[in-house]
Amino acid sequence: MKTVVLMGNPNVGKSGIFSRLTGTRVITSNYPGTTVDVSRGKMRLLDTPAEVIDAPGTYSLTPTNPAEEVAAGIFAQADLVVNVVDATNLERNLYLTLETLERGVPAAVALNLWDEAGHSGITIDVAGLEALLGVPVVPTVGLAGQGIRELVERLGEAHPSETIRPMSEEERWVAVGRITGSVQTITHRHHTLRDRVAEASIRPITGLFIALAVIAAAFLAVRWIGEGLISLVFEPLFDLYTPIVMRLSDLLGPGVLHEILIGRLFDGEIDYVQSMGLLTTGLYVPLAMILPYIVAFYLVLSILEDTGYLPRLATLTDTFFHRLGMHGYGIIPVFLGFGCNVPGALATRVLETKKQRFVAATLMSLAIPCMAQIAMIFGVLGPFGLQYVVMVFATLALVYVAVGLVLNRVVPGECPEIFLEIPPYRMPDLRATVTKTWMRVRGFIGEAIPYLFLGILLVNLLYAVGFLDLLAAVFAPVMETWLGLPAGAAVALLVGFLRKDLAVGMLVPLGMSPEQLVIAVTILSVYFPCVATFVVLLRELGMRGMLAAAGVMVTTALLVGGALRVVLIGF
Amino acid sequence: MIAMEKTLLDLEPGMRGTLTRFAGNPGFVRKLRTIGIREGKTLTVVARHPLGGPVVVEVDGREVTLGRGMARKVIVDVAA
Numbered sequence: 072m073k074t075v076v077l078m079g080n081p082n083v084g085k086s087g088i089f090s091r092l093t094g095t096r097v098i099t100s101n102y103p104g105t106t107v108d109v110s111r112g113k114m115r116l117l118d119t120p121a122e123v124i125d126a127p128g129t130y131s132l133t134p135t136n137p138a139e140e141v142a143a144g145i146f147a148q149a150d151l152v153v154n155v156v157d158a159t160n161l162e163r164n165l166y167l168t169l170e171t172l173e174r175g176v177p178a179a180v181a182l183n184l185w186d187e188a189g190h191s192g193i194t195i196d197v198a199g200l201e202a203l204l205g206v207p208v209v210p211t212v213g214l215a216g217q218g219i220r221e222l223v224e225r226l227g228e229a230h231p232s233e234t235i236r237p238m239s240e241e242e243r244w245v246a247v248g249r250i251t252g253s254v255q256t257i258t259h260r261h262h263t264l265r266d267r268v269a270e271a272s273i274r275p276i277t278g279l280f281i282a283l284a285v286i287a288a289a290f291l292a293v294r295w296i297g298e299g300l301i302s303l304v305f306e307p308l309f310d311l312y313t314p315i316v317m318r319l320s321d322l323l324g325p326g327v328l329h330e331i332l333i334g335r336l337f338d339g340e341i342d343y344v345q346s347m348g349l350l351t352t353g354l355y356v357p358l359a360m361i362l363p364y365i366v367a368f369y370l371v372l373s374i375l376e377d378t379g380y381l382p383r384l385a386t387l388t389d390t391f392f393h394r395l396g397m398h399g400y401g402i403i404p405v406f407l408g409f410g411c412n413v414p415g416a417l418a419t420r421v422l423e424t425k426k427q428r429f430v431a432a433t434l435m436s437l438a439i440p441c442m443a444q445i446a447m448i449f450g451v452l453g454p455f456g457l458q459y460v461v462m463v464f465a466t467l468a469l470v471y472v473a474v475g476l477v478l479n480r481v482v483p484g485e486c487p488e489i490f491l492e493i494p495p496y497r498m499p500d501l502r503a504t505v506t507k508t509w510m511r512v513r514g515f516i517g518e519a520i521p522y523l524f525l526g527i528l529l530v531n532l533l534y535a536v537g538f539l540d541l542l543a544a545v546f547a548p549v550m551e552t553w554l555g556l557p558a559g560a561a562v563a564l565l566v567g568f569l570r571k572d573l574a575v576g577m578l579v580p581l582g583m584s585p586e587q588l589v590i591a592v593t594i595l596s597v598y599f600p601c602v603a604t605f606v607v608l609l610r611e612l613g614m615r616g617m618l619a620a621a622g623v624m625v626t627t628a629l630l631v632g633g634a635l636r637v638v639l640i641g642f
Numbered sequence: 643m644i645a646m647e648k649t650l651l652d653l654e655p656g657m658r659g660t661l662t663r664f665a666g667n668p669g670f671v672r673k674l675r676t677i678g679i680r681e682g683k684t685l686t687v688v689a690r691h692p693l694g695g696p697v698v699v700e701v702d703g704r705e706v707t708l709g710r711g712m713a714r715k716v717i718v719d720v721a722a
Contacts, residue, residue, distance in 0.1 A: 080676075130676035135669075160704060163678035191703070240668075244675065273698050273705065274655070274689040386707040390695040399696070399707070488709020489696050492677055495704075 073121040074148050075114065075226070078171055079155035080164050081128030082494050084183045086110070087213030088155055089125035092223065096510055099214070099503070100376035101494050103128060104403065104421035107138045109145060116151075117227045124148070127420075132170050136423045146171070151229055152178040153222070158188035158195060158210065159495075162251040168204065169243050172235040178206045179229040181222055185210040187495075192258035199254045205234030214503060269496050272380070278387045285384075289375065293367045297446070300363035309343070309359055316341060316350055331531055344450075345580045353527045356447070356576055357520050362512070364446040368410055369511040370504065377499035377507075381406065382491055389489045395475025396430040396482060397422060398489040404431050408439040410511065412604040415439065416611055425616075426484025430475060432608055433620040436600040437627055438471035440571070443519060447575035448592050455585035462589045462639075466631065467596060474627055518603070519570070526569045530562075530577070539565075553629065555636040557581050560591050567595050568602055586639040590632055598628035650685060650716040651697060658686040659718030666715040674716070678702055685718060 075092075077085045081103030090097055093112025098105060110125040126145040127138035134140040146152070154171050156164040161182075172178055182188075182195060201208040207225035211218035238246065271277040316333065320341070323329040333341070334348030343355035375381060381403065389399030400421050408415025412435060419431040440448065452459045479486070533539045539562045543550075546561035554560075559581050567574035578591050599621065600608060609617045653659055661683050664671045678701050679685065688698040688705055697713040698705055 131672065133672065135673060160678065160702065162702065163676070163704075166676050240672065244680070270688055273707075275691050275695070278689075382707070386689075386691070386696060386698060389707070389709075390691060390693045393694075398709070488711050489707055490673065490677070490709065490712065491707045493698070493705035493707060 073116060073119070073150040075116065075121050075123045075151045075153060076145055076149035077123065077125050077153050077155055078142065078146060078149075078167065079128060079183075080130055080157060080160075080167060081492065083128065083155050083157040083164065084213040085128065085155045086125055088153070088181055088183060088211065088219070088222075089123060091213060091216050091219045092153075093123050096506065097125060098507060098510065100373075100507075101379040101497050102376060102381045102403075103492055103494070104138060104400070104418075105376070107141070107417055107420040109141060114223070116223070121151075129167065131167055132174075137420045137428075141420075146174075149176055151226065152176050153181055153226065154178055155181045155183050155213075158182040158185050159191055159193055161193075161195060161255055162247060165247045165250055166243060169235060169238075169246055172204060172206065172232040173237045173243075175231045177229040177231055179222065179226050180204060180206060180208040181213075181218070182208060182210045183213050185218065186212045186215070194256050194258075196254040200250070203234060203250050203254065205232035206230070214500060265496070273383045273386055273493065275387075278383070282384055282387050285375075285380065289371050292371050293364065296367035296370065297364040300366060301359060305359040305363060309355060312354075313341065319350070330535075331528065334531075344576055347527055347530065347577075349524055349527055352576065353520075353524050356573065357443075357516075357523050360450050360576075361443045361446045361519070361572055362515070364449075365410075365442050365515045366508065366512050368442045369508045372406065372410060373504045373507045374499050375406070377497060377504060379494040379496050382493050385489065385491060386493070393486065393488075394479065395434070395472065396479030396486055397427045397475075398486070400489060400491060401427070401431050404435050405439055408435040409442060409445070411441045411443075411515070412436065412439065412600060413607050416604055416607040419611060423487050424485045426482050426486060429482060429484075429612060429616055429620065430478045432612060433478065433623055434471050434475050436604060436608065436620065437474060437597050437624055438467040440467070440596045443515070443570075443572035444575060444596065447572045451575055451579055452585065452588055452592065455588070459585045459589050463593050463596075466589075466593050466635065470597060470627060470631060474623065478623070519572075522570050522603075523573055526566055526573045529569070530566060549629075553636070554590055554594065554632045555640045556587055556591055557583065563591065564595060564598060568599060568605075571595060571601050589639060590635045593635060594628050594632045597624060597631055599624055645719040645721055648718055648720050649714050650687070650699065650718055651690075651710055651713040653685075653687040653718065653720070655687050655689050657720065658684055659720040660684055661716060662719050663717045664715055665717055666712075670712070670715065674708075674712070677706055678704060679706060679708075679716065685716075 079085045086097045086099040086106050092114045095112035097110045106127045112123045114123050124145050126142040129139040129142040132143050134143045154168050197208050209218050209222040209225050272281045320333045332348050332350045334346035334351050341351050346352050385399035385402050388402055392399050392401040403421050404415045404418040407418045415435050419428040422428050543558040543561050547558035550556045550558050550561050563574045563577040661681050683701050686700040688700050690697050696707045696709050698707050
């Protein structure tokens with residue numbers, strides 16, 4: 072089977088074209104470095120099936136970060152290359168095009184963002200470009216699907232270029248200039264009000280105010296949408312569901328099956344957070360407590376991603392992140408990590424050096440709770456008063472900064488400066504936003520619910536055999552003496568390795584004071600990543616890196632836990 | 643018209659200059675050229691962030707953020 076590889080500069084819309092070619096949905100956004108991994112799909116090429124690979128964006132075949140290394144590696148497997156080119160920025164994109172064609176691989180060029188080029192007064196002589204490059208050139212609009220059919224047809228006639236021969240780097244630059252000059256005409260465009268607003272958002276003072284406003288708006292939107300979904304959709308649904316489970320509870324009667332499916336009853340009633348049955352807590356926690364916030368968060372994140380705001384935020388926060396051993400693009404793993412730490416860990420690949428990636432991954436695992444965990448923190452601590460929730464997040468923010476300052480000093484390695492292309496602002500497309508949100512929400516449902524079920528089942532079984540009591544007894548000295556928590560909290564920490572959201576829920580039946588809950592919830596975030604994140608981190612950091620990161624996590628958890636105990640409870 | 647050679651870092655926000663040469667190694671030069679910052683291009687400084695923060699330049703209608711160390715190695719001619 073033939074392998075078709077999509078190659079192109081970052082943020083030219085390769086993933087959009089990939090979705091169109093294969094019918095496979097992948098995440099697309101308006102910032103460089105959305106795709107850090109490889110997506111594979113199938114298409115039909117001249118009536119035979121072919122594999123399509125979407126490579127991360129790269130400016131040249133000489134990689135400068137791991138995402139670009141992935142791209143260069145995939146290029147080697149290509150039988151056929153679709154070089155996706157940003158038509159609004161032909162000159163810059165042609166370097167990679169020439170490099171690709173020089174390797175003598177059959178290729179075709181997709182002149183993507185064709186509509187946007189037209190709007191910004193850029194015309195490209197497609198036939199002329201085709202003659203100069205010696206391979207098919209097709210104008211496309213990836214998101215709308217325009218030109219895709221023609222691209223597929225013309226792929227059939229893709230062949231190695233007969234006009235482009237291997238050349239030196241300097242010759243290549245001359246060729247780029249010559250080709251651009253002969254096929255492109257630009258009608259000059261005046262600065263508009265929109266440009267001025269766009270510039271305000273990247274300047275120091277105005278930018279800071281805009282950033283604060285955007286973040287506040289994003290936070291409020293997540294809360295508002297999340298709470299709205301709970302009170303209007305999920306609570307009413309569970310009100311309808313409760314009589315059904317109660318009937319089932321009566322039918323089952325006491326016994327092991329009741330323990331597992333329904334769990335404990337409190338005064339003859341179901342307590343959806345504490346009952347710990349598969350059909351009670353197992354459904355209520357993921358669906359009515361977490362899912363609404365997941366939906367809200369990903370909706371807001373999609374909009375932030377697609378407008379192109381994130382690289383601007385990265386520019387504004389660059390100085391800050393530099394002090395912590397990264398640069399401004401370290402904000403990408405933070406944002407994605409708030410949704411789920413797994414994509415957050417993968418997103419560390421946008422950073423160039425090992426040191427930066429280690430710092431970014433470690434700090435994220437320590438101090439960025441995922442949305443599921445955040446929802447539970449609000450759910451469990453919120454009723455005691457918002458100040459307790461604030462304590463948790465203020466502590467975590469302090470941990471992020473303090474540990475970052477230390478890691479920057481002690482971790483060997485380089486911390487190169489930021490170097491980042493700022494994409495133009497784009498209006499998010501409603502359909503694309505909904506699709507992307509749904510893809511991520513579906514990912515949550517597919518992964519969270521089975522794990523939550525497994526977690527609840529495991530907890531029930533381990534309690535039944537007495538293992539958890541043993542565990543609690545072993546860890547009692549640390550828990551009680553050092554952290555001021557009941558011994559049973561050790562069980563939650565164990566479960567936290569499986570699912571942190573469930574672990575937060577398990578703190579409720581322990582009857583702790585709000586201060587103790589603050590300590591427990593904070594430690595639960597800091598001490599270790601959940602298993603899904605752990606697996607990714609192990610792959611990204613390697614065994615030694617992971618061991619070092621784990622050392623930082625456990626140490627920080629003990630120090631922060633001890634300090635919180637002294638401050639909140641006393642000796 | 644007299645042209646003055648300056649580094650990109652010396653340019654105040656709002657000022658523009660024409661890139662004449664780079665004062666860095668080949669890897670650095672390739673990195674900048676592939677993102678569109680090349681000899682002969684007109685660069686406009688959009689912002690220079692305080693406390694050692696990055697410089698934002700506009701080239702061919704696109705903005706690029708780069709660190710000060712990099713900006714110092716980009717030599718431009720400023721029409722005076």
